[in-house]
Structures are given as C-alpha cells and as structure tokens.
Amino acid sequence: MPHSSGQMSRVTRTKETAKVSYDRMSRWYDLLAGTSEWKFVKVGLDLLRADEGESILEIGYGTGKAILALANAVGDGGRVYGIDLSEGMHQIASERVKAAGLSDRVELRCGDGAKLPYEDHRFNAVFTSFTLELFDTLEIPIVLLECMRVLRHDGRLVVVSMAKKDVTGFAVRLYEWAHERIPNYVDCRPIFVSQSMSDAGFDIVECIEMKMWGLPVDAVRSRIRP
Numbered sequence: 001m002p003h004s005s006g007q008m009s010r011v012t013r014t015k016e017t018a019k020v021s022y023d024r025m026s027r028w029y030d031l032l033a034g035t036s037e038w039k040f041v042k043v044g045l046d047l048l049r050a051d052e053g054e055s056i057l058e059i060g061y062g063t064g065k066a067i068l069a070l071a072n073a074v075g076d077g078g079r080v081y082g083i084d085l086s087e088g089m090h091q092i093a094s095e096r097v098k099a100a101g102l103s104d105r106v107e108l109r110c111g112d113g114a115k116l117p118y119e120d121h122r123f124n125a126v127f128t129s130f131t132l133e134l135f136d137t138l139e140i141p142i143v144l145l146e147c148m149r150v151l152r153h154d155g156r157l158v159v160v161s162m163a164k165k166d167v168t169g170f171a172v173r174l175y176e177w178a179h180e181r182i183p184n185y186v187d188c189r190p191i192f193v194s195q196s197m198s199d200a201g202f203d204i205v206e207c208i209e210m211k212m213w214g215l216p217v218d219a220v221r222s223r224i225r226p
C-alpha cells in the first residue's frame with residue numbers, strides 16, 4: 001500500500017540521467033504527454049498574460065509549444081528566452097520556432113534552471129510548467145531564487161505544477177509510490193507549489209486548482225514581495 005507523508009518526495013535520479021531520458025523522449029513527447037498537459041499549460045499562459053514588447057523567460061520549455069504562444073503574444077518588439085536541460089528538446093523546440101518564422105524574437109539554450117545564465121532583473125516574467133516538480137526538494141528554493149534574481153522588481157512568475165495538498169488522496173499516494181520506485185518513468189512528483197513560492201519571497205496573486213487524472217495541478221501567478 002502506498003504511504004502518505006506531509007513531505008514532498010525526494011528526487012533520486014541525477015540531472016545527467018534526466019537529460020538522457022528527456023533526450024530520448026523528445027521526439028515522442030507531444031504524443032506521450034504533450035496533449036494531456038497542454039490544457040493546464042494554457043491555463044498558466046492565460047494567468048501570465050504576456051504583453052506586447054515584454055521580455056519573458058521559460059524554464060523547461062520542452063517541445064516549445066508555450067514558447068511559440070509567448071513569442072506570438074510579445075510581438076515584434078518583445079523577446080522570449082528559454083532554457084532546458086535536454087538537447088533533444090532544444091532541437092525540437094528550435095525547429096518549431098523556425099517553422100513558425102519566429103526565430104528572430106526567440107532565444108533558446110540548453111542549461112540548468114537552477115543556474116540561470118542571465119543577468120539580474122532582465123525579465124518582465126518567468127514561466128515554467130511541469131518542470132519545478134522535477135527539481136529535488138532542496139533545489140526548489142534555489143530555482144525560485146534564481147527566478148527572483150532575473151526578474152525585474154515588478155516582474156511576475158507563473159508556475160504550473162503537480163501539487164501536493166494537506167490532505168493527500170489515493171491518486172497522489174499511488175503516484176508518489178511509483179515515483180519512488182520507477183523515477184525514470186514517473187519523474188514528476190507533487191510539490192507544495194504556492195508554499196514554496198511564498199517561502200522564496202513571492203506573493204501569491206492567484207492560484208487555479210485543477211485535476212489531471214485525479215492528481216491536483218496548480219497554476220499559480222505571483223509577484224515579488226515588495
């Protein structure tokens with residue numbers, strides 16, 4: 001029987017293993033997960049409300065569907081940046097951006113979301129979906145502090161993530177159980193989304209609570225606490 005605890009599960013696989021896994025999955029990702037997750041990503045994008053002329057960063061852009069939506073929203077005068085661990089994902093997303101004719105306003109690179117290669121206070125907004133929950137518990141605050149560092153003082157952060165709630169239902173217990181045993185296949189795990197953001201110094205502006213196969217998913221809009 002799966003256990004339940006008030007703590008987030010730990011992440012045991014290395015980033016190198018995660019990278020290899022996403023490289024392998026990249027060609028199939030949209031078929032495997034992209035369709036079911038996209039409607040939740042769209043809720044996050046609606047919360048972000050990207051505007052003309054803005055400069056926006058996405059962490060963990062995957063196959064680049066959100067990058068494309070953001071690039072359309074910021075228009076000619078705006079710019080969209082993305083960072084992702086996987087070279088396979090980088091290739092697919094770059095092809096998608098090129099096919100849409102948006103390469104002039106998009107800059108994608110490979111790298112680790114916990115060490116953002118961007119200068120301070122550069123972005124109007126940071127967006128990340130189904131990626132924060134891939135970082136180990138002790139790294140989540142590091143990623144969020146990196147988001148804060150690269151955001152302008154009036155900037156906003158939107159996170160879409162599987163969410164752990166105070167009362168843990170059977171679907172979450174089962175998922176956590178699978179995550180602990182086959183972390184390469186069940187790699188995301190539910191995290192305390194709003195709490196982690198608040199602990200890192202963000203004020204929660206809006207949280208939309210949803211369910212995906214019985215698992216809670218939160219889309220959270222926040223701003224830097226003044």
Ligand SMILES: C[S@@+](CC[C@H](N)C(=O)[O-])C[C@H]1O[C@@H](n2cnc3c(N)ncnc32)[C@H](O)[C@@H]1O
Nearest residue numbers: 022060061062084085086089112113129130131
């Ligand atoms: C579950 S997929 C989500 C992709 C996309 N955001 C979406 O919602 O469809 C997670 C993505 O995060 C990337 N990723 C994993 N660990 C990362 C890290 N440490 N830094 C940056 N990206 C990472 C993976 O390569 C993958 O593209």
